[in-house]
Amino acid sequence: MTRINWPDLLFGLFLCVVAAVVLVATRKLSFGSPADMGPGFMPRVLSIGAAGFGLVFVLRSLAIGGEGVEVPKLRPILGVLAAVAVFALLAAKAGLAIAAFTTVVVAGLASRETRLRETVVFAVGLSAAAVILFVLLLDLPVPVWPRF
Amino acid sequence: MDLFDNLLLGLTTALQWQNLLYCLFGVLIGTAIGVLPGIGPIPTVALLLPFTFGLDPSSAFIMLAGIFYGAQYGGSTTAILVNVPGETSSVVTCLDGHQMARQGKAGLALAIAAISSFFAGTVATVVIALLALPLAALALQFTAVEYFSLLVLGLIAAVILAHGSVAKALAMVVLGLLLGIVGIDVSSGASRLTFGIPELGDGLDFVPIAMGLFGLGEIMANLDRPRPRQLVSSRVRDLMPRWAELRQAFPAMVRGTAIGSFLGVLPGGGAALPPFTAYAMEKKLARDPSRFGKGAIEGVAGPEAANNAGAQTSFIPLLTLGIPSNALMALMIGALMMHGIQPGPQIMTEQPQLVWGVVASMWVGNLMLLVINLPLIGIWISMLKIPYRLMFPAIVLFCCIGTYGIANSMFNVWLMLGFALVGYFFVKVKAEPAPLLLGLVLGPQLEENFRRAMLLSDGDFTVFLTHPISAVLLAVVAILLLAMLVPAITRKREQALAE
Helix, strand or coil: CCCCEHHHHHHHHHHHHHHHHHHHHCCCCCCEECCEECCCHHHHHHHHHHHHHHHHHHHHHHHHCCECCCCCCHHHHHHHHHHHHHHHHHHHHHCHHHHHHHHHHHHHCCCCCCCHHHHHHHHHHHHHHHHHHHHHHCCCCCCCCCCC | CHHHHHHHHHHHHHCCHHHHHHHHHHHHHHHHHHHCCCCCHHHHHHHHHHHHCCCCHHHHHHHHHHHHHHHHHHHHHHHHHHCCCCCHHHHHHHHHHHHHHHCCCHHHHHHHHHHHHHHHHHHHHHHHHHHHHHHHHHHHCCCHHHHHHHHHHHHHHHHHHCCCCHHHHHHHHHHHHHHHHCEECCCCCCEECCCCCHHHCCCCCHHHHHHHHHHHHHHHHHHHCCCCCCCCCCCCCCCCCCHHHHHHHHHHHHHHHHHHHHHHHCCCCCCCHHHHHHHHHHHHHCCCHHHCCCCCCHHHHHHHHHHHHHHHHCHHHHHHHCCCCCHHHHHHHHHHHHCCCCCCCCHHHHCHHHHHHHHHHHHHHHHHHHHHHCCCHHHHHHHCCCCHHHHHHHHHHHHHHHHHHHHCCHHHHHHHHHHHHHHHHHHHCCCCCHHHHHHHHHHHHHHHHHHHHHHHCCCCCCHHHHCHHHHHHHHHHHHHHHHHHCHHHHHHHHHHHCC
């Protein structure tokens, strides 16, 4: 598997996908002429540029060879993303106190080094600090406790 | 004497008691996050940005600027004591600074770093004051044609001076420009790439993207690899340097300041390049280069001065031309716009209090750093003892709160989640996200000026070459791009940016 330069290949494919999405999504916008550009001018020019870069990377990755990509570990990714999702779902309804606590605990799960008891204590403190700092002092418009 | 009038106006603004307070708050926060590895000034500025909306714009800016140069300053503390750079800009300080600490001269290294930074900050403040007016006057003659060329130059230069592969960085700029398209087109009213989501009508907010890419993406990548940490437990003593040591360090400070001031003005010069250049120069000039890497005092003084000077002069393109020279300055532009101030050459005449207040506050802030930081060193050391396993959940939480706060919108939090995943992908494929951010911020301006220039010239592309200023700017772009094709220069660049 060392024949292929994986970082370049993946990045190139990513660029091609983005370019394709943009081209499809803006296909109905008028291109116009250089003197009187339509809203579709820039998206098309740029996505063709992105696709060009993408192809170069894909071809180059097959030619220069020799670099693997570290296999992503699921735990950090899922932990951090879940923590953000929990915040987005909870903050407006359950209030910042509960949302902040849950976010910190869930984020803690992302690391193998986390000690649960320590993190829970830390999360209580952090949640209190966040409520005082952001809601009471800086007037962030979220409730502190659940609204019924 | 315009210069003195301006500086005086700046000082009266900066010395108002509430501005002094915001400045102090900014540099303290900045130093704290600078000391902590793993959290940089970009997420911090983004986090505090929403809470500056209630403030006077000059107070808000004084604080945000303080975070930036405070962070440069704090980064070197960690570099010296732990041999881990608190910020990318303090990588070089590790080399000799940490060696000095090992020899029991941690106090001296910290003091020299502080004094060099203060010296550089003072000079850089004057440089900004001197350069700002002529540059702004020049910029007032700019039409859409010159603006377009200048924006292109800014983007290309930022790419070339950044880390990593130039081709990838250029591709990242294109991606950023594409993201900049999202929203309702100003000239035609057509919605572009909004996929029917009403929240996207106003375009993508800058902050969730920055937080996702820089804050969360980095955390996920950091958790992949275990980070070793060794702490210097020796107490820090002997803070005051002796006269002979100061004399030895002074020439390096002067040279570092000159290099930093120059490189900071260049687009993309920002914070990473000046210290490397200064270190290389000190090593070359030294009578006995073998001392470097073993605790040479010049190896701390030069890069630290360059670092701080560069951090400050990188405000020049922002304040005079409205063009950010690095990702953090791009965030500052976003901040200006959120305060209802259109960045650009007119900002000097329309908001003199803001511009000169910020410039003067930099000097005031540097003085504060010099005075307060050394006594507070014990606090910074104890902060370094917070383990990463506790720090990163806190960063995740603050990113969530900050992103929500920017527009009180949960949609932005979901957007950040998406970009966190993209940011992780970028780390894995070794693509530096900073150019994307510049593209995103400059994209709308680039398109608007291009359209206007084309409209004025009736679709004639040669207009960019027949306007003299624009032709010069584009010639520089061409030279920069061609230079990248010359293998010898590419190798030099890799050497300079290595480590």
